[in-house]
Amino acid sequence: MAFENSSGETDLSVETSGKPVAENRRGFVKKLAVTALALGAGGLTVQFGRFMTPNVLYEAAKVFKVGKLGDFPIGSRIVIEGRGVEIVRGKEGIHAISLVCTHLGCLVNPVKNDPEVGYACPCHGSRFAPTGKVLGGAAPTDLPWYEMYMDHMGTLVVDASTVNHKRTKLVV
Numbered sequence: 001m002a003f004e005n006s007s008g009e010t011d012l013s014v015e016t017s018g019k020p021v022a023e024n025r026r027g028f029v030k031k032l033a034v035t036a037l038a039l040g041a042g043g044l045t046v047q048f049g050r051f052m053t054p055n056v057l058y059e060a061a062k063v064f065k066v067g068k069l070g071d072f073p074i075g076s077r078i079v080i081e082g083r084g085v086e087i088v089r090g091k092e093g094i095h096a097i098s099l100v101c102t103h104l105g106c107l108v109n110p111v112k113n114d115p116e117v118g119y120a121c122p123c124h125g126s127r128f129a130p131t132g133k134v135l136g137g138a139a140p141t142d143l144p145w146y147e148m149y150m151d152h153m154g155t156l157v158v159d160a161s162t163v164n165h166k167r168t169k170l171v172v
């Protein structure tokens with residue numbers, strides 16, 4: 001608070017709340033410095049944490065296990081959650097088909113009540129045969145099949161980095 005003295009000048013050294021102004025100002029500057037220091041230390045800690053964390057994009061592995069043969073009975077179609085792949089087992093063998101629409105990448109839905117249609121895309125209406133062949137819609141190409149093999153432990157493995165162009169089924 002400021003007051004005018006008898007000579008008309010403003011006097012800033014008047015006490016407020018029992019402490020001299022200079023002391024109040026010193027306390028304020030001290031608190032400001034401590035706050036700035038704390039913020040600076042916090043910022044440095046965050047930056048250090050970011051520096052110590054590798055700047056990489058984590059992607060799901062392209063080669064992954066899907067289960068034992070017994071998990072896929074003949075006649076089954078089982079979607080592997082989070083992988084965009086369906087495992088289809090028939091009498092002639094087993095194969096892995098991509099569920100990622102070749103138009104803009106939506107996940108297609110398996111269709112089980114229509115022998116002509118195997119998959120339908122919910123985004124723009126593309127439809128695919130049970131083999132993955134395009135039947136209609138915006139999708140430019142068929143749904144790819146991925147390479148599949150059985151490892152030495154008898155576990156089925158899908159290699160989604162390799163397209164099975166010949167569409168050969170794994171005979172088991």
Ligand code: FES
Nearest residue numbers: 101103104121124
């Ligand atoms: S993303 Fe499937 S039809 Fe467009």
